[in-house]
Amino acid sequence: MRRKQTTIRWIVIAVIMAFFLIPLLSMLYFSLRFPLSGKWTGQAWSNVIHIGSIAAADPADYGQLWTGLKNSAVLVVLTVVIMVVLLVPTMTWVRLRVKWLSRTVEFICLLPLTIPAIVLVVGLGPVYRIVSNVLSTNTIWLCFVYVVLVLPFAYRALDAGLAAIDLTTLSEAARSLGARWFRIMWQIVLPNIRSAVVSACFISVALVLGEFTIAQLLARDNLQTGIFLVSQSDGQLAVTMSLAALILAFVLLMVLSLFSGDGRRTKGASA
Amino acid sequence: MSTARMDTAGVGTVAGVAPVHGVLVELNDLRRSFGTVRALDGMDLTINPGELVVLLGPSGCGKTTALRVLAGLEDADSGRITVDGRDISSVPTSKRDMGMVFQAYSLFPHMTALQNVEFGLTLRGKGSAERRRIAGNYLELVGLSEQAGRYARQLSGGQQQRVALARALAIEPKVLLLDEPLSALDAKVRVQLRDEIRRIQLELGITTLFVTHDQEEALAVADRVGVMWEGRIQQIASPAELYTAPVNKFVAEFVGLSNPLPGTASEGAATVLGQRVPLLPGSPPSGSVTVLVRPEAVTLVPGPDSAAGSDVRPGSVTGTIVGTSFLGSTGRAQVRLADGTLIIAQIASADVAVLRVGETVDVRLEQVPALAVASMASRGSL
Numbered sequence: 001m002r003r004k005q006t007t008i009r010w011i012v013i014a015v016i017m018a019f020f021l022i023p024l025l026s027m028l029y030f031s032l033r034f035p036l037s038g039k040w041t042g043q044a045w046s047n048v049i050h051i052g053s054i055a056a057a058d059p060a061d062y063g064q065l066w067t068g069l070k071n072s073a074v075l076v077v078l079t080v081v082i083m084v085v086l087l088v089p090t091m092t093w094v095r096l097r098v099k100w101l102s103r104t105v106e107f108i109c110l111l112p113l114t115i116p117a118i119v120l121v122v123g124l125g126p127v128y129r130i131v132s133n134v135l136s137t138n139t140i141w142l143c144f145v146y147v148v149l150v151l152p153f154a155y156r157a158l159d160a161g162l163a164a165i166d167l168t169t170l171s172e173a174a175r176s177l178g179a180r181w182f183r184i185m186w187q188i189v190l191p192n193i194r195s196a197v198v199s200a201c202f203i204s205v206a207l208v209l210g211e212f213t214i215a216q217l218l219a220r221d222n223l224q225t226g227i228f229l230v231s232q233s234d235g236q237l238a239v240t241m242s243l244a245a246l247i248l249a250f251v252l253l254m255v256l257s258l259f260s261g262d263g264r265r266t267k268g269a270s271a
Numbered sequence: 272m273s274t275a276r277m278d279t280a281g282v283g284t285v286a287g288v289a290p291v292h293g294v295l296v297e298l299n300d301l302r303r304s305f306g307t308v309r310a311l312d313g314m315d316l317t318i319n320p321g322e323l324v325v326l327l328g329p330s331g332c333g334k335t336t337a338l339r340v341l342a343g344l345e346d347a348d349s350g351r352i353t354v355d356g357r358d359i360s361s362v363p364t365s366k367r368d369m370g371m372v373f374q375a376y377s378l379f380p381h382m383t384a385l386q387n388v389e390f391g392l393t394l395r396g397k398g399s400a401e402r403r404r405i406a407g408n409y410l411e412l413v414g415l416s417e418q419a420g421r422y423a424r425q426l427s428g429g430q431q432q433r434v435a436l437a438r439a440l441a442i443e444p445k446v447l448l449l450d451e452p453l454s455a456l457d458a459k460v461r462v463q464l465r466d467e468i469r470r471i472q473l474e475l476g477i478t479t480l481f482v483t484h485d486q487e488e489a490l491a492v493a494d495r496v497g498v499m500w501e502g503r504i505q506q507i508a509s510p511a512e513l514y515t516a517p518v519n520k521f522v523a524e525f526v527g528l529s530n531p532l533p534g535t536a537s538e539g540a541a542t543v544l545g546q547r548v549p550l551l552p553g554s555p556p557s558g559s560v561t562v563l564v565r566p567e568a569v570t571l572v573p574g575p576d577s578a579a580g581s582d583v584r585p586g587s588v589t590g591t592i593v594g595t596s597f598l599g600s601t602g603r604a605q606v607r608l609a610d611g612t613l614i615i616a617q618i619a620s621a622d623v624a625v626l627r628v629g630e631t632v633d634v635r636l637e638q639v640p641a642l643a644v645a646s647m648a649s650r651g652s653l
Contacts, residue, residue, distance in 0.1 A: 166375055172344050173377040173435075175364040177391035177442060187390075191381040 024243070031240035044240040051241075061233050065241065068226025071139040075222060076208045078143035080201045083154050086147065088197065091158055092189055095167050109155035112148050117213040120145070128218055139220040149214075150207050154200035161196020198256045206249050288408045293321030293478045294355040294445045296341070301350035303336055303502075310336040311347065312502030318446075321476040323469070324507070325489040328499035329525070334482045335450060337499070341480060342448050343367045354445055370439030374451040376431045378423035384410060384434045385419040391442035409437035412471060429460040436468065440475065447472065449481040453488060461485075465492050486526050490514065498522045516551050520563065520644045529563040530614050533646065536560045541643050544588045544608075546636045554643035562643045564636060569616035571604060571626070572633040590614065592630045597623045606634055 031044045047054055055066030087109075094102050112120070124145055131141050167189070174184045190197065212224035223245060231238035296318040303311040310333045318324045326334040339345035341352060343364035352360050359367055370391075378387050388406035397405065410416050413433040423431055432452050439447060449468065453461045469492040472479050483489050489496045490510040497507035498521070506518045517523035524531075534543035536557050541548050543562045554560065571592075590606035593613070602623035606614045614634060618626070626632070 165380070166377070169373050169375045169377045170379060172364075173371070173373060173379070173438075174390070175344070176342060176367075176369060176371040176448075177438070178365045178368075178394040179390075180365055183394070188379055192379070194381075 024246070027239050027243045031236060031243055035236060044236045045244075047237050048240050048244050062230065062237075064221055065223075065226035065230045065237075068139075068221045068223045069241075071221055072209055072223035074140050075143050075146060076205050078140060079146040079150060079208050080204050082143060082147045083150055083200065083204055084197060087151075087154055087158055087200070088190065088193075089185060091155070091162055092167065092171075092185065095162055096171060106155065106159075109151045111152075113152040117149070117211075118217070120148075121214055121217040124214065124218065137220075139215070139222060142215060142218070142220055142222070145214055146204075146208050146211065149211070150200075150204040153203040153207070157196050157199040157203060158193065161193035161199075164196075165192045202249075202253050202256055205252055209245050209249055288412050288440075288475070290474065290476045291443055291445075293319075293476050295320050295353075296446055296478055296480070297351075297353045298337065298341065299351040299353075301337065301340060301352070302348045303333075303340060303345065304348055309333075309502045311340065311350075314350070314499075314503055316497060316504060316507070318478055318480060320478055322494045323472050323479040323481060323492060325481045325483060325493035325496045326499055326504075327483060327486060327489040327496050327526070329484060332499040333502040334484075334499045336502075338448050338450050338480055338482045341446070342369055342371055368442075368444050369446045369448055370442055370444035371448040371450065372432065372435045372439050372452040374454055376423065376428065376455065377435055378426075378431050378438075380423050383420050383422055384415060384426065384430075384437075387423075387434055388438045388441045391438060395442065405441055406437075409441040410434070412440070412474075413437045413467070427460075428456050429464055432456065432464060433467070436471070440471070440477070445478065447477045447479040449479065451483050452481075454483070454485070461488070468492065490526075496526075498525060500525075516640070517563070517642050518553055520561075520642070523563040523642045528566050528615055530566065530569065531561045532564055532612065532614070534560050534562045534643065536643055541641075543636060544634060546587060547638075548636050549638060549640045551640045551642045555645045559646040560643035561646050562641050564641050565639065566603065566615045566617040568637040568639040568641065569614055570635040570637060571606065571616050571618060571622075572635060573630070587633050587635050589631055590634050592626050592628050592632060594628060595623045595626055606632060608634070 032040055032042065034041050034043075051062065051066055051069065055062040090105065094105050128141070128145075131144070135141055170188055170192070171184050174188045179188070209223060211222065212228065214220075215222040215225050216228070223241075227238045227241050227245075230241070296316075298314060298316040301311045301314040302309070308331075310331075312333070314333065314337055316324070316326075316337070326337060328334045336345060340347045340350075343359075343362065347360070350360070351358060354367075378384070379390065382390065385403070385406050388409055389402045392402040392405055407416065407419065410419050413436055415430060415433055415437070418426060418430060418434075423434075426434065432455075435452070452468070453465055456464065465488055468481075472492075481489075481492060490513075493510055495507055496510055496513050497504040498513065499505065500521050506513060506522045508516070513522065513526055517526060520531075523529050532543045534541040534548070536550060536555050536559075539550055539556075541550055541554075541560055541562050543564065548562060548564065548568075550560075550562070588608055590608040592604055593607045594605040595618075596603040597620060600620060602618045602620045604616045604618050604623075604626055606616060608614065616634070
């Protein structure tokens with residue numbers, strides 16, 4: 001009976017792994033094998049690494065991909081920073097001082113989940129016309145809508161983190177010792193919800209790197225719109241760049257997980 | 272109470288932890304409501320320099336609210352708080368200079384015990400070496416020097432509360448506030464830690480307010496105990512006075528056990544169960560009363576139909592043993608009188624095995640002053 005269960009378990013794992021790995025391996029295969037000659041080459045990966053100089057040499061074909069890549073990098077940073085600065089203090093404050101507002105905040109944060117991006121763009125069009133006039137037409141201002149898009153996922157991650165600690169007692173203890181709110185946030189709350197913040201950040205990074213619809217419909221250049229354009233002239237590079245973005249996100253997850261872990265698990269409990 | 276005070280043998284003062292200058296704390300006419308519930312209803316309290324006052328009362332009586340208002344964690348609707356003569360009613364928590372130990376474990380999970388104790392010192396601008404020295408001294412004071420490098424989850428509940436105490440004391444606060452710090456601990460650790468808290472408090476001479484709903488804990492550690500009910504202190508007195516001379520029925524029944532027995536008062540005494548019992552001041556001078564008799568003031572003598580029974584006093588009543596409990600150093604017996612009244616008597620632990628359920632006993636009341644309340648009014652007011 002147990003042997004049968006083990007077999008089923010391995011079959012399930014194998015199917016799931018195949019579901020995830022076959023497309024990725026196909027992408028890798030396509031990125032390494034020249035489509036016409038069938039010759040194995042790492043040229044596409046070399047091009048990804050040197051995309052800056054390739055774009056400089058051939059701006060017509062690769063300029064937008066390079067621009068999109070840079071824009072997405074900036075968007076990732078801006079979105080994560082705004083999300084953390086906006087959500088962590090707000091959610092902490094709601095939990096500590098205005099609990100009656102928590103349902104409302106949750107509803108607002110989860111709302112973007114129910115609105116398709118294509119519908120969102122209809123409303124965002126007029127808003128971004130104003131943004132273009134007040135700020136500029138630069139793609140980096142997409143960070144505002146990206147913060148809205150990541151709200152549901154980031155809220156869930158942070159909410160779980162805050163629920164796992166006795167926020168009220170910790171903050172009151174810190175206050176009684178003389179700490180003010182900024183220090184409480186920085187030295188007490190954030191370190192204790194680090195894993196949750198990292199999770200929220202990763203979700204944000206993944207979402208921003210993969211976002212296409214809004215950027216395309218608002219005529220902005222990000223990584224995905226750049227890949228889309230390049231795919232029409234250089235399919236191998238487009239696929240390689242997509243795979244590289246996925247690997248980057250994966251590596252980022254690993255690095256962030258490493259940072260979110262701490263040395264506190266090294267000593268055994270003695271209580 | 273005296274046990275805790277004397278239980279300092281073998282514990283020396285830790286070098287570098289100097290006694291503090293105790294301050295006078297005054298709460299005047301504090302009021303605080305939560306919706307329609309009055310948590311504090313004109314509460315007055317004075318804590319003398321270096322004194323440990325315990326606020327004792329049932330859940331919802333307002334004791335924790337009073338402590339939180341003093342700490343600044345809760346705003347009072349009205350009233351005045353002065354510490355060392357200075358009005359701190361509108362001073363924020365972070366500037367009140369009070370150390371606090373919470374009911375829930377409050378150590379910062381991402382910091383070691385040493386870092387927890389250092390936290391408040393960092394906020395006071397102490398240098399790294401000085402912080403380490405002071406924090407080390409206070410950890411030594413609570414007997415946890417060897418656990419300095421451990422995180423909260425690597426410490427037992429009792430150890431966590433000791434670190435929390437060290438953390439609260441390390442900032443050398445004017446006032447120490449203890450919000451049911453022992454309630455999450457098991458019985459043995461509770462007793463050990465409460466004695467330790469008292470020992471440290473006496474050693475440092477710090478003015479302390481301790482909140483608990485555990486009367487044994489309160490009587491054991493306090494200089495004075497304030498019994499709270501409905502947002503006000505009903506009586507504040509030394510543990511002995513509180514126990515022997517309660518001012519009202521609530522205090523008498525909340526602190527220790529009492530047998531409410533019907534009687535008739537006259538000339539400073541009451542006739543209860545056919546016997547004269549002296550009454551405490553504050554008791555009604557005459558008329559029908561309910562006399563609150565402590566179990567230790569009830570003596571049981573084997574009754575007339577018992578084999579051992581021969582010493583039956585005229586005027587006393589007989590009853591039947593309906594249950595006995597062995598409590599270690601003492602015992603308790605429940606006696607049902609002929610009219611159905613149930614009386615609890617404190618007996619020697621050796622007698623628990625001697626008295627048998629169903630046995631008839633002679634119930635006698637000692638000549639210990641007891642509180643009486645008017646029979647009808649008491650039902651309405653308390």
